[in-house]
Structure formats: C-alpha cells, structure tokens
Amino acid sequence: MTDNRIVVCGVHTASPITTAYLDLSPDIRARAEEIAGSNRPVTWPEVLLLVGQGIAGERDRCARVLDDDADRQEAAWNEFLASGKEGSATSYHTIPRGYAAAIRRGDATEREAME
Structure with missing residues (x-):
C-alpha cells in the first residue's frame, strides 16, 4: 500500500x-x-441507497456466476438427451439456479447479521 x-x-x-x-x-x-x-453533502437516505445498491450489485454478480454455470450444465444435459446415448445421466442444472435465486432474494445472508 x-x-x-x-x-x-x-x-x-x-x-x-x-x-x-x-x-x-x-x-x-x-x-x-x-x-x-x-x-x-449527502443525505442519510442517499447513503443507504448507495450501500443498498452496492449490496444488490454484489448479489447479482454472484448470482450471474451460478446462472452461467447452470446454463453450461443445461446445455450439456440437452446435448446428452439429443445424442440418443443410452446410460444413466443426471442433470443438476436446476441446483445453481436455486442458489442464484436465493442470493438475489437475500435468503440467510447479511440480513441475519444486521438484525
């Protein structure tokens, strides 16, 4: 520094x-x-808005990483289905989407620490 x-x-x-x-x-x-x-000079509501926008932006950035992962998994799953190959296969692409939605909603994140 x-x-x-x-x-x-x-x-x-x-x-x-x-x-x-x-x-x-x-x-x-x-x-x-x-x-x-x-x-x-900045008013208190403006400070709260700036902090809130920062938190929302970080949540969205993190959720987009999970959405991208889900998109890759879903594409691979659809390719497997279209190939007609036999054998067991599992797709987990809905799991990252659920995590992304929870991040955007703020489920069990900093909300508990602030209360």
Whole structure:
C-alpha cells in the first residue's frame, strides 16, 4: 500500500477513508468520481441507497456466476438427451439456479447479521 496521505506543514492530514480511497487504482477512482458526481453533502437516505445498491450489485454478480454455470450444465444435459446415448445421466442444472435465486432474494445472508 502506498502512502497517499496529504502532508501540510509536515502534518499528515488525510483521514483513513481518504487514504483508503487514494489507494484504489486510478481507473476505479475515476469511475467512482464519474458515478458520484460533484462533491456535495449527502443525505442519510442517499447513503443507504448507495450501500443498498452496492449490496444488490454484489448479489447479482454472484448470482450471474451460478446462472452461467447452470446454463453450461443445461446445455450439456440437452446435448446428452439429443445424442440418443443410452446410460444413466443426471442433470443438476436446476441446483445453481436455486442458489442464484436465493442470493438475489437475500435468503440467510447479511440480513441475519444486521438484525
């Protein structure tokens, strides 16, 4: 981690939050500044919205990984069925879809820790 604290008259003035922000890569900082817009006071509901959107975005990102896995499994299953091959086979493609839906709903996740 680089030392990004601002020094004024030999005194480090940056807060831990500012230091952590400045330690982010330049592309992340640029995108954050583009999204956040100009510097202005933020209301509590706006803070809650930002945090909530972050949580929802992470849930969706995780769920998409499971959806992609389910899509691959389903394609393999359909290929097996279309091949006419004999033998036992099982498809589990519905399981990741169930997990993805539970993640999106927030089943047994951070909700319990917050209560």
